[in-house]
Amino acid sequence: MANEVTLLDFWPSPFGMRARIALSLKGIEYEYKEENLLEKSPLLLKMNPVHKKIPVLIHNGKSICESLIMVQYIDEVWNDKSPLLPKDPYARAVARFWADFVDKKVYVSGKRIRITKGEEQEAAKKEFIESLKLLENELGDMPYFGGEILGYLDVVLVPFYSWFYTYETYGKFKAECPKLVAWAKRCMENESVSKSLPEQERVYGFDLKLKKVYGIE
């Protein structure tokens, strides 16, 4: 079967970064289409009519939406190289549990750090740091969440590393998570990760502009 793959994406998106890393780890050639989220393309609206969000993976004309599902799809379709999800059903369930946690806690509290102030921002910072500590504990002494090799949860979490500087600058704090920082740097040694993640300062510059567009002080 021919494999025509397109990714609708937007460079600072941590969700898009997940797809980029997974496709690169699997060695898949694809067309990258950068979306303007202030003026979404007809293709994006057609391919993700429910949420109208990036990333969208288009594989032989069919769309796959939601980055956690997308990375699992990529792993299942291109299963001959760089396995991401563990084979054992329990270990798979655990990896999916933490991936869901990343979206519900790390992403949500990180966003609240960016867009709130005062008490609300303090609460968000607390939740963000607590979430990182829980993840650090889950990592334990393993090099990756996937064990000896980079796996599903690594792909899901590492994009937020490119947003750390933004969170810490807005929140005026330094997350003391040495093991997690060492893990992120280890992930960045992998070319599929480093080429998929933008520089932290570039993300911060983008977010400053975004806040102006939305009138957030």
Ligand SMILES: N[C@@H](CCC(=O)N[C@@H](CS)C(=O)NCC(=O)O)C(=O)O
């Ligand atoms: N849960 C989704 C989140 C995707 C998402 O929030 N995408 C943002 C960019 S980071 C977007 O397209 N925003 C445009 C909008 O909400 O109109 C996923 O994992 O793919």
